[in-house]
Amino acid sequence: MKKNDNGLSLVLLRGWAALRQPLIAIVFGLLIGAIIIVACGESPLMVYAEMFQKSFIKPYYLFSTLVRSTPVIICAMAVGISWRAGYINLGVEGQMITGAFISTVVALFMPGPSFLVAIVAWVLGMAAGAAYALIPAILTWKFNVSMVITTLMMNYVASYITSYFVTYPLKDTAGDGLSIQTPEIAEALRLPRLSSTTTFNAGFIIAIAVVVLILFISRKTIFGYESKMGGFNPTFAQYGGTKQVKVMMITMALAGAIACVAGNAEVFGLKYRYTDGMLSTTSYAWTGLQSALIAGLDPIGMTVVAIFLSGLQIGGSAIQRSMGIPLEIANIIQCCITLFVSVKITIRFVKKSKAAAKEGGKQA
Amino acid sequence: MNSAYIASIINATLRSTTPILLAALGSAICSRVGVFNVALEAQMLIATFTSIAVNYFTGSALLSVVVGVASGALIGAIVAVLQVKYKAADMVVGTALNLLTTASTTFLLYLVFDRRGSLIDERLVSLTKINLPVIKDIPFVGRVLENLTFIDYICYIIAIALFIYLFKTVSGFRDLSVGINKTAAESLGTKATAIQMRMVILSGALCGLGGVALAMGQVIMFTENMTSGRGFIAMAAASLGMSHPLLTIVSSLFFGLCQSIGLALQNVIKSQLTTAIPYIATIIALVVFSKRNKKN
Numbered sequence: 001m002k003k004n005d006n007g008l009s010l011v012l013l014r015g016w017a018a019l020r021q022p023l024i025a026i027v028f029g030l031l032i033g034a035i036i037i038v039a040c041g042e043s044p045l046m047v048y049a050e051m052f053q054k055s056f057i058k059p060y061y062l063f064s065t066l067v068r069s070t071p072v073i074i075c076a077m078a079v080g081i082s083w084r085a086g087y088i089n090l091g092v093e094g095q096m097i098t099g100a101f102i103s104t105v106v107a108l109f110m111p112g113p114s115f116l117v118a119i120v121a122w123v124l125g126m127a128a129g130a131a132y133a134l135i136p137a138i139l140t141w142k143f144n145v146s147m148v149i150t151t152l153m154m155n156y157v158a159s160y161i162t163s164y165f166v167t168y169p170l171k172d173t174a175g176d177g178l179s180i181q182t183p184e185i186a187e188a189l190r191l192p193r194l195s196s197t198t199t200f201n202a203g204f205i206i207a208i209a210v211v212v213l214i215l216f217i218s219r220k221t222i223f224g225y226e227s228k229m230g231g232f233n234p235t236f237a238q239y240g241g242t243k244q245v246k247v248m249m250i251t252m253a254l255a256g257a258i259a260c261v262a263g264n265a266e267v268f269g270l271k272y273r274y275t276d277g278m279l280s281t282t283s284y285a286w287t288g289l290q291s292a293l294i295a296g297l298d299p300i301g302m303t304v305v306a307i308f309l310s311g312l313q314i315g316g317s318a319i320q321r322s323m324g325i326p327l328e329i330a331n332i333i334q335c336c337i338t339l340f341v342s343v344k345i346t347i348r349f350v351k352k353s354k355a356a357a358k359e360g361g362k363q364a
Numbered sequence: 365m366n367s368a369y370i371a372s373i374i375n376a377t378l379r380s381t382t383p384i385l386l387a388a389l390g391s392a393i394c395s396r397v398g399v400f401n402v403a404l405e406a407q408m409l410i411a412t413f414t415s416i417a418v419n420y421f422t423g424s425a426l427l428s429v430v431v432g433v434a435s436g437a438l439i440g441a442i443v444a445v446l447q448v449k450y451k452a453a454d455m456v457v458g459t460a461l462n463l464l465t466t467a468s469t470t471f472l473l474y475l476v477f478d479r480r481g482s483l484i485d486e487r488l489v490s491l492t493k494i495n496l497p498v499i500k501d502i503p504f505v506g507r508v509l510e511n512l513t514f515i516d517y518i519c520y521i522i523a524i525a526l527f528i529y530l531f532k533t534v535s536g537f538r539d540l541s542v543g544i545n546k547t548a549a550e551s552l553g554t555k556a557t558a559i560q561m562r563m564v565i566l567s568g569a570l571c572g573l574g575g576v577a578l579a580m581g582q583v584i585m586f587t588e589n590m591t592s593g594r595g596f597i598a599m600a601a602a603s604l605g606m607s608h609p610l611l612t613i614v615s616s617l618f619f620g621l622c623q624s625i626g627l628a629l630q631n632v633i634k635s636q637l638t639t640a641i642p643y644i645a646t647i648i649a650l651v652v653f654s655k656r657n658k659k660n
Binding site for chain 2 (some may be wrong): 040088090137143144145146148149150152153154155156157160161163164167168283286289291293323326328329331332335336338339341342345
């Protein structure tokens, strides 16, 4: 009995150790939000009550939160695996746009039975996302070019070029022609809705499946171990016989393919077409990135934080409608949370790399 | 292609270079003291907003410039405290600040001006356009230098001043030593952390001036996220210029040229495709020059 108690308290203690920093940061972030709300001449308690009512508590809004969190969770996974392996991939947005756009084009134009079209659309899209992520990886490998800059530049390139295609050759000419978007994809290709009154759809299940996949890859496969070691301490990993180029290529390709799934969940599960800017103005990739940073790149933590941040955004648009506080309050709060967490993350990284260095020394 | 057209392209190049050069200098001095500053974008964007906001309410161009520069320096100060003093991870701080600035400027645009997207107003005053008395009458040169603002000139002076400071003065030498080996510099009694923080704040001020040039130079307006990656292009420019102020002028001019060519091609090719040119050019330039670096 006593042993059991100890085990339980140990689990609780470890859980608290992992959650403490994000939770403190979230409290501080909400405090800064409260100061801004006071400056806007509103009562923070009332605004927050309204925000949480209309994001987590009322079922309709809870479903909206889950729908919004779908691409965010998947993007967080794409960010997480690349950052964990030590590759600063800021290009998840571009990879998501490229992949989802290719999937949409295939879905629109490929003839044949719908299950085949669906498979080809998703596979080609994921291949395109992976290829788009491999470009900066190859440039880093061959020319030692900073991945921070290339991945970020490629977001703009993807966004502008798809914008061209949606505005001219692929534009839906039916209707008023004012919206810049492609025609709708066939009904058989859409992800099924899981609720009759809301837009909650099977995309969320795909997101959870991606999380499980990432958990499996990072904890149970050799590749997951090698990529984690590369992130911890490249020299040590190399010493242990890890082929770093191969790990980098697989990591980035995987991130790109997952990013495509995020975009596809939005296109095939919610909008049923590609609309100009649908994946960039919503900043799914950046919210995913911040979820990953706040949760310290832990897959389950990232999922929880992604749902929380998406809820803030859903609540943010609700208070913009009812109270006149701009919805960006949600983004401001989430950036502050990231900043508060950032100071702690470094300390942890330094500790880890010191520990890794020690271990390496012993082995040598 | 006649000479008037070429002159107008060079003119546009000079104007597009200014914000990039100033931010690139900011990036260069940070790397010279061993700080990787990712928040260049934030430092620029905040200044585009504050300068236009002050401009709107006071109608004073000078005050707009001052406030713009100060706001950039303020973001620089946040970077300095979090990244240098508390040793937070550079990528995390930079990315969070970039996103925070995008969100807060959009937030304030809606809250203060009740606008979405952009702020253009006829009461906004422009910076004085300088048309030098004799030079403006010289055929080609006059067109090249037509209607430039004082920031378009001062950015080159700042670059030269930074070069002289860093490479020809004792105190600049001390700053460089911090970037080469912080521990060694500290052991000689150099206040390394203070120097790093000072440089990051100066970088914020430079980016702020760049942001002012962007908002009050060619056009007088604020648009949501109007820097659109220029901070990162500037980072590329600084890296191509090997963080040397004078070489950075050359690399920044290249990116300015890419932007003006992109603008000029808009008559021929759809704007969505031409807007992508500077970003593609940045990647290609990094690849081409890194190869050369490796061979040396």
